[in-house]
Amino acid sequence: MSDRPALFSVAFLLIAGCLTPATRAQGLFGHSPANARLLSQHSSIQPGQTLLLGVLVTPDEGWHTYWINPGESGLPTKIQWELPAGFKAGDIQWPTPHVFEMGGILGLGYEGPALLTVPITAPKQLTSDAVTIKAKVSWLVCKEACIPGRASLSINLPVKDVTPKIDPANETLFKKTLDQLPKPLAADEQSVSIKDRKLTITLPTMALPHAVFHASDESLIELGSEQEINVKGKVTTITVALSMYAPKTVTQVRGVVVANPHDKPPKAYAVDAAVKP
Amino acid sequence: MSIKWIRNLSSLAVLAIVASMTPATFAGVENGKTAPGFELKNAHGKTVSLSDYKDKYVVLEWVNLKCPFVKKHYGPANMQELQKKYTEKGVVWLSICSSAPGKQGHLSESGWMQAAKEHKMSSTAVLLDEDGKVGKMYGAKTTPHMFIIAPDGKLIYQGAIDSIKSPRSSDISSATNYVAEALDAHMAGKEVPNPMTKPYGCSVKY
Numbered sequence: 001m002s003d004r005p006a007l008f009s010v011a012f013l014l015i016a017g018c019l020t021p022a023t024r025a026q027g028l029f030g031h032s033p034a035n036a037r038l039l040s041q042h043s044s045i046q047p048g049q050t051l052l053l054g055v056l057v058t059p060d061e062g063w064h065t066y067w068i069n070p071g072e073s074g075l076p077t078k079i080q081w082e083l084p085a086g087f088k089a090g091d092i093q094w095p096t097p098h099v100f101e102m103g104g105i106l107g108l109g110y111e112g113p114a115l116l117t118v119p120i121t122a123p124k125q126l127t128s129d130a131v132t133i134k135a136k137v138s139w140l141v142c143k144e145a146c147i148p149g150r151a152s153l154s155i156n157l158p159v160k161d162v163t164p165k166i167d168p169a170n171e172t173l174f175k176k177t178l179d180q181l182p183k184p185l186a187a188d189e190q191s192v193s194i195k196d197r198k199l200t201i202t203l204p205t206m207a208l209p210h211a212v213f214h215a216s217d218e219s220l221i222e223l224g225s226e227q228e229i230n231v232k233g234k235v236t237t238i239t240v241a242l243s244m245y246a247p248k249t250v251t252q253v254r255g256v257v258v259a260n261p262h263d264k265p266p267k268a269y270a271v272d273a274a275v276k277p
Numbered sequence: 278m279s280i281k282w283i284r285n286l287s288s289l290a291v292l293a294i295v296a297s298m299t300p301a302t303f304a305g306v307e308n309g310k311t312a313p314g315f316e317l318k319n320a321h322g323k324t325v326s327l328s329d330y331k332d333k334y335v336v337l338e339w340v341n342l343k344c345p346f347v348k349k350h351y352g353p354a355n356m357q358e359l360q361k362k363y364t365e366k367g368v369v370w371l372s373i374c375s376s377a378p379g380k381q382g383h384l385s386e387s388g389w390m391q392a393a394k395e396h397k398m399s400s401t402a403v404l405l406d407e408d409g410k411v412g413k414m415y416g417a418k419t420t421p422h423m424f425i426i427a428p429d430g431k432l433i434y435q436g437a438i439d440s441i442k443s444p445r446s447s448d449i450s451s452a453t454n455y456v457a458e459a460l461d462a463h464m465a466g467k468e469v470p471n472p473m474t475k476p477y478g479c480s481v482k483y
Binding site: 140244 | 303343345419442443444473476480483
């Protein structure tokens, strides 16, 4: 790669940095072809309640960022929260990933903007009128090349002891994101077993002939390995070999079953089940 | 290349087999098996064969000097120090570049001569795998991706350079270096503690 686009990008970053200093991204090695913003679904915080914040990571056209399991290369986006006393952050609610391919190597992630939503719980006692929540976000963004980026983000929200109102500026984005999140399966809608180093996921209430399973743990199964789908009535089973990197003993399996990867957007279901002995 | 989905539909049960999306050209190698032989040109244009290094430890390091994960280890000279330390102990260290011509990290023979000097590389040789045959034969997916062959020709390690998947050099000191760990253990007649790890980094630019 020539150094010229990088120099141009640095110049662009300097200019863009003056315009929106809080949200422009910094690459570890110069400009990152992605930016990140910290958004809130609601416009205030109520003591003792959980609110939803979201880190919106937007790669430049043609670039992508990664899911919790990045696939055969890459790195997932990470959020490190700096919360006021008494606040607690939950896990990232990862949107359904896409599979992409570079030179025969497969990745899982997002080819467009991805809102990574995280529930944040406020303490019951809040004396201040407003709080500032900070997040250090780091990501890897790749096209032909990969460039790590990071941003220190913050958001200021007023504390009000009333039911928070949805922030109209972010309403559409949050709604769309939440509607498209993998739907958590109930305990009786999923089961997982492992036999002869083969993982079988059973969905007893759904016929999904075009399903694909992606594990949250990147070492569990090899992305792109053969998945055998068997549908009998309303029961779908997905069988896939464990990867050579899978641990000797697997006790819990988490991931997503994408109903049909060709759908736009694809429906997906979140698997989280203990492995049946 | 597009991702291929092959489905086999029958009337009662629907059996769908998602064809392997990974091109079959990624053969991969198994620990404990004899590492497959190869011949590649080095930066001086001389053909190097794996069989030239019989009865020696051989480290294969997949490299792309433009990749941030490679820079992580080359910037503070972590990779070069490993190369120096182990080649001084008689280990053969082959840095292999499988970037195709025109792709990121690809350099000509003379380009590699210069880059090796600039980066103070202490590899035994830099090998050019422009058609990606050797990379795909070993199943090299990332840069870096590391393989260790014991003096008996068998593969004893494959995977990541170390235990912290990040592009930051500041993480190196707190990570376990799997290559050093495997070489030290095997040389001392001990079992390799982590013989297979999932590599992390940029995709190899085939």
